[in-house]
Structure formats: structure tokens, C-alpha cells
Amino acid sequence: MLSVENLTLRSAQGPVLRGVSLTARAGETLAVVGASGSGKTTLALAVLGHLRPGITLGGGRVRVAGHDTLPEPHPQLRGRTVAYLGQDAGSTLNPYRRLARTLSTASGTRGEHPVAALLHRVGLPAALAGRRPAELSGGQQQRAALAAALARDPRLLVLDEPTSALDPAARDEVRAELARVRAAGVGLLWITHDLSSIDGLADRIVVLDDGRIVEDAPAERVLTAPASRAAAALVTAASAAAGRPPRESGGTPLLHVEGLTARRGTRQVLHNVGLTVHPGRCLAVTGASGSGKTTLARCLAGLHPPAAGTVLLDGRPLPGRAHKRRTADRAAVQLVPQSPAETLHPAQTVHDALRRPLRVLRGMRDAQEIDEEIERLLALVRLPAGLARRLPGRLSGGQRQRVALARALAAGPRVLLCDEMTSALDSVTQESVLGLVRQLCEEQSLGVLVITHDPRVVRRIADDEVALTDGELARRPRVPAGQAR
Known part of the structure; x- marks a missing residue:
């Protein structure tokens, strides 16, 4: 074959x-x-x-x-x-088309039944046929793209x-x-x-x-x-066991969320969410695809305005939209998205992608100083300096994800929001990146919030865990390595 x-x-x-x-x-x-x-x-x-x-x-x-x-x-x-399902499945879906039209085009047929059958094959309800990709979670997007790949058998x-x-x-x-x-x-x-x-x-x-x-x-x-x-x-x-003994919580909260509610269109996806991120600690937010995890991260970063509730940094309320926040506050809370495409412009080199936050958020102007800092950031995420002149399209999926992490670190954040940031990494690189984030968390008192569906990531990096179910939050006990949940 x-x-x-x-x-x-x-x-x-x-x-x-x-x-x-x-x-x-x-x-x-x-x-x-x-x-x-x-x-x-x-x-x-x-x-x-x-x-x-x-x-x-x-x-x-x-x-x-x-x-x-x-x-x-x-x-x-x-x-x-032969059919293909790409690594970044969400990018294969037309953002302006509803799933029903995408799957009808892929299969070459019309009607509700073939579309519903394709969605059922990948574990998605037929009700999602009327949604556009932006109204789906990352996991739902990937399953929808798989349905399109299977459309012609x-x-x-x-x-x-x-x-x-x-x-x-x-x-x-x-x-x-x-x-x-x-x-x-x-x-x-x-x-x-x-x-x-x-x-x-x-x-x-x-x-x-x-x-x-x-x-x-x-x-x-x-x-x-x-x-x-x-x-x-x-x-x-x-x-690898990839677990650590739980540590005692302490210190003044760095990021505190109270009563956060968010909607996508007319649908409410977060309901009265409250959580706290402490300096030097990592909080994992887990939950099924579509439970609201990514929306929560985007609300904290100021990329999705909440319908209600407050996000506090050092006890001060932050505006719901990032462009209304002070420069220092924008730099303080940085998001590493699930898809690097949300951070990296396809026509900008890695050097350009890292230079912008250094100039805009950290005020660096000297070209040599910027070049040296870019080289340090790439080394920090285990990438060679030579990749700085490449475009994102000439990097592997794992390399793009590490560049996205380096870009977030370029701002000098105090809170790092990681939305499935290791999902595209091989197991060796994943272990390296998680170890790096854990090291930054402990040595620089960085507050980390990790969005993940992977229990191995929770065991490896988290001090505390909360679970989202249908937009509502529940605290889960931290399970030491080697014990079953």
C-alpha cells in the first residue's frame, strides 16, 4: 500500500x-x-x-x-x-463555516444524516453540526477534523x-x-x-x-x-513516574478570581468560577473537552471578556480586555496557547516574534541586547539559536510550541497560563519543558496555571488541582505519584 x-x-x-x-x-x-x-x-x-x-x-x-x-x-x-489529519487540526477547519457544511463538502453528500453519522463516529453530538470552529474546544475541533478525514472512507x-x-x-x-x-x-x-x-x-x-x-x-x-x-x-x-510530593500552600495570592462567568454567544460556558494562584506554586485545571478550560485561560489573559466576576492581580482588579490593562499588567499575565498559530504570525521569523514582547512589554531598545536575550530565551526552551531566522512554517509542531513558550517568557511574566502547552511535544521534550516550567515556578516565584487533560502532566508539575465540569469548578485532592485516582 x-x-x-x-x-x-x-x-x-x-x-x-x-x-x-x-x-x-x-x-x-x-x-x-x-x-x-x-x-x-x-x-x-x-x-x-x-x-x-x-x-x-x-x-x-x-x-x-x-x-x-x-x-x-x-x-x-x-x-x-489517502486522507490526512494534521497536527493542528483546528487550522484545517474553515473558521467561517459551520461543521455541517464542512462535513457535507468533505463527504460529497448533502443532508443531516450523513453529517450526524460522521460526528457520531468521532464521539461528537449531532447538535454541534450548527457550530463554527471558534465555538468548539480544541479537542472538539480535532475530532471534527478527524470526521472530515474519514468522510470518503x-x-x-x-x-x-x-x-x-x-x-x-x-x-x-x-x-x-x-x-x-x-x-x-x-x-x-x-x-x-x-x-x-x-x-x-x-x-x-x-x-x-x-x-x-x-x-x-x-x-x-x-x-x-x-x-x-x-x-x-x-x-x-x-x-517516568513524573510525580512530586505535595507542598504546603502559603504566601499572599498572586492571582485571585471571584465569581467569573463567561459566555460564547448566547451559551454560558463558565459559571461563578473562583480560584487562586500563589507565587511559586502550580495550579492544574482539568476537565473534558468543551468544559470551558480554554475560555477560562483566555478570560484571565484578557482575551475573552467575562460576563461577570473579577480577576485580581496583587489584590487589584484587572480590566476584562487586555488592551485596557496597564503595560506592566499585560506583561505580568502571559498565555501559552494550545495552538502556536494563535501566537506566531506565519510571515514573521522566530526572532521577530520574540523581539516584539521584549520591546513592547519590557521596553528593550538596544539591538545587541535584544539579540542576546532572544538567544537566552531559545536556550531556555532547549532550542538552537539558529532557529531564530526561521518562519513558523519551517519548524516542527513541537518547536513551534517551545517558541510560543519562549515568547510568553520574553515578557517577564509573574503568572504563566499554559493551555495544553505540551500536547504537541514528544515525551522527552515534554518532560524537559515541564521541568523547566516547574524550575521557573520554584526559583522565580512564578505563579503557574496549567490547563490540561493529561493526568501525567498533573502528577509531574501541579501542587493543586481543580476540575471544570460544564463550566463549574470543583477542587480535587492532590494525588501523590504512583497512586491511582
Whole structure:
């Protein structure tokens, strides 16, 4: 079904893929894993016959169902033979279209029943058909994009991190649907950094490291006895206990929220929410997709005006809209969004993205000082200085997420709001970034609020936990590492 022979892809900085060769039989599930920047997404796009700007074919070939995909794919290839679900699923949905129209177009049919059936396949209620993407949570957007990918029953489904933005319940639903797709004989090329997402579903695992295949073996062997250093690092990071003993709360509240209520259109999504973030402590906000977690983070950052309630910083009320806040207050509360596209302009280099908060929020003017600070920020999030001149489109999903974190840190915040900030990161990089945020929290008395659906993130970084259910907040006991919830 799929054959990749000695594929070499290059960018101006050098090879991105180096002589990659692999095959996948009809109906087989092949997982491609590796650290951020290893070439996973570039390989997935090549299977579809797409090369990102700046990427050129250096040699080799890719064939799907007997047809070459490079340099140009067969006209009937996409959609019917092979379909794709991208890493940032929300960006694949037209922001001005309701889901019903998007899914009708994807399936080539009209009527309410086909749309409802597609939504049901990915665990979404038919009532969402009338909504636009902005009215959905990140997890709901990802499932809607998956429904569009399945619309024409492709023979090969290319999945780039299909479960990364989903809460545990939704993740299980999508995995169950993909298991049914697999059982029906559809091949899956599954790009992921989350080894747990492919456990029990992948037949084989290919491990990429710096554009090369360093391991290709049955899934069970890679997960239990990895032969390569890159695979061993992923397995070790994924299985780490990643927990800390709870710490006692103390100190004057840094950020305090009272009676926060918020709406999206006529729908109320937050109801009388109250919480407190202390300096040097991390508060995790958990909940299912659509429970209001992202809306809460945007309200605190001044990007979504609340209908009622108060947000206090050092005991002072903050205006509901960011542009009405003082410069120092805007700098003090920074958001790392779930999708880096909300922070990074596609036509601005990483250098430009980091320079703006340094100038606007921290008042830096000296060019050399700015360059040195940008280099320090990139090093802080484990990125090489050479990435500063790249556009976001030439970065991996994990690299873009780390740049978004660096941009938030450039403001010199006192409160960091992290909305699923590690959902696009491989397990090794996730552990590194969470460790960094925890270190900043403790050493710089940074107050951190983490929005997450991943209990592993809670165990790794949080001092306290609250759960959102249908817009209402309930405190949960902090569970020490190694104990079940």
C-alpha cells in the first residue's frame, strides 16, 4: 500500500530526511515516532505529495497504491485513496463555516444524516453540526477534523498526532474509532510522540532521529525492549513516574478570581468560577473537552471578556480586555496557547516574534541586547539559536510550541497560563519543558496555571488541582505519584 524508497528531503539548513525507506501493507498500522524536529511531519506530508515551503526533493520516491506522490500526486489520490489529519487540526477547519457544511463538502453528500453519522463516529453530538470552529474546544475541533478525514472512507489514513489535544475520555473514543477503521482494513500511518496513544493499535513502529530511521520493528518489541538510543529515551520519558510530593500552600495570592462567568454567544460556558494562584506554586485545571478550560485561560489573559466576576492581580482588579490593562499588567499575565498559530504570525521569523514582547512589554531598545536575550530565551526552551531566522512554517509542531513558550517568557511574566502547552511535544521534550516550567515556578516565584487533560502532566508539575465540569469548578485532592485516582 505504501512504499518509501531512499527518500531524501532538504531545506536551506541541510537534510530534513536522510535516505528514509519503509513499507506498509494494506490494512497495516505503522507508527512513526521520534523527538520534535526529527522529520515525522515532513514524512507524513511527503506521503500526500506535499512539500512545505523551503523543502526540496533530494532523491528517492514515495508510492501509495502504486502511484508516485512526488513531485506531484495522482489527481485521485487525496481524499479517496489517502486522507490526512494534521497536527493542528483546528487550522484545517474553515473558521467561517459551520461543521455541517464542512462535513457535507468533505463527504460529497448533502443532508443531516450523513453529517450526524460522521460526528457520531468521532464521539461528537449531532447538535454541534450548527457550530463554527471558534465555538468548539480544541479537542472538539480535532475530532471534527478527524470526521472530515474519514468522510470518503480512504484506504490509507495519515494521522499526525490525532489524540494530542483530547481529554482522556475523548482520546479513548477516537482510539476506539481508529481501531474500528483499522479492523475494516484501512491502513494507518500514525505520526506521534505519545507512545501510549499507539499501544495496542500499532503493528510496527519506525523510530526517526535527525531525519534517519534508527529502528524499525514490531510495536511490542520497541515498547518493551527498544534497541536504539532514541527509542529508549522516548520509552523512558513516557514511563517516568513524573510525580512530586505535595507542598504546603502559603504566601499572599498572586492571582485571585471571584465569581467569573463567561459566555460564547448566547451559551454560558463558565459559571461563578473562583480560584487562586500563589507565587511559586502550580495550579492544574482539568476537565473534558468543551468544559470551558480554554475560555477560562483566555478570560484571565484578557482575551475573552467575562460576563461577570473579577480577576485580581496583587489584590487589584484587572480590566476584562487586555488592551485596557496597564503595560506592566499585560506583561505580568502571559498565555501559552494550545495552538502556536494563535501566537506566531506565519510571515514573521522566530526572532521577530520574540523581539516584539521584549520591546513592547519590557521596553528593550538596544539591538545587541535584544539579540542576546532572544538567544537566552531559545536556550531556555532547549532550542538552537539558529532557529531564530526561521518562519513558523519551517519548524516542527513541537518547536513551534517551545517558541510560543519562549515568547510568553520574553515578557517577564509573574503568572504563566499554559493551555495544553505540551500536547504537541514528544515525551522527552515534554518532560524537559515541564521541568523547566516547574524550575521557573520554584526559583522565580512564578505563579503557574496549567490547563490540561493529561493526568501525567498533573502528577509531574501541579501542587493543586481543580476540575471544570460544564463550566463549574470543583477542587480535587492532590494525588501523590504512583497512586491511582
